[in-house]
Amino acid sequence: xxxxxxxxxxxxxxxGLDVLSHLLDKGAAYAEENGIELAVLIGGRLAPDMYxxxxxxxxxxxxxxxxxxxxxxxxxxSFPDTETTLDELRARIAKTGEFLKSIAPESMDGxxxxxxxxRPGGRELKFTARDYxxxxxxPNFYFHLxxxxxxxxxxGVPLGKMDFLRGA
Numbered sequence: 001x002x003x004x005x006x007x008x009x010x011x012x013x014x015x016g017l018d019v020l021s022h023l024l025d026k027g028a029a030y031a032e033e034n035g036i037e038l039a040v041l042i043g044g045r046l047a048p049d050m051y052x053x054x055x056x057x058x059x060x061x062x063x064x065x066x067x068x069x070x071x072x073x074x075x076x077x078s079f080p081d082t083e084t085t086l087d088e089l090r091a092r093i094a095k096t097g098e099f100l101k102s103i104a105p106e107s108m109d110g111x112x113x114x115x116x117x118x119r120p121g122g123r124e125l126k127f128t129a130r131d132y133x134x135x136x137x138x139p140n141f142y143f144h145l146x147x148x149x150x151x152x153x154x155x156g157v158p159l160g161k162m163d164f165l166r167g168a
Contacts, residue, residue, distance in 0.1 A: 009067060
């Protein structure tokens with residue numbers, strides 16, 4: 001039995017977004033218990049040249065919505081990167097999840113060899129849909145999800161591996 005493009009993408013994105021929501025909830029509880037301003041928590045970063053927690057959430061959302069849309073051959077929704085609060089980040093995650101629920105498996109399945117072209121940073125990258133999900137989208141999505149976890153841990157939030165693997 002083989003996995004379809006849909007099966008290896010949309011459920012992984014949905015699960016990862018659920019994990020991200022859980023991480024933010026634990027971060028908020030930790031901040032409240034320890035008198036930490038939420039703005040400090042979500043403004044945290046691992047290094048000066050890396051995105052803040054806000055940017056990591058936005059980037060994970062973008063990876064999921066752009067990845068799924070490109071695989072389905074549809075236009076992604078536009079979410080401007082304007083979030084500045086935890087509630088706004090939660091809303092963005094929820095909107096991304098709703099978009100993923102709207103994608104029909106048949107829009108992706110059987111399209112493994114379709115060409116996908118993206119232009120990050122002014123350069124053009126070409127993939128088959130199969131290579132795009134395996135070699136670009138999923139690694140990018142998990143990079144931002146893992147970095148969000150790392151930022152929260154770095155700030156003292158008591159997270160463990162099972163918080164990241166929840167429901168596995």
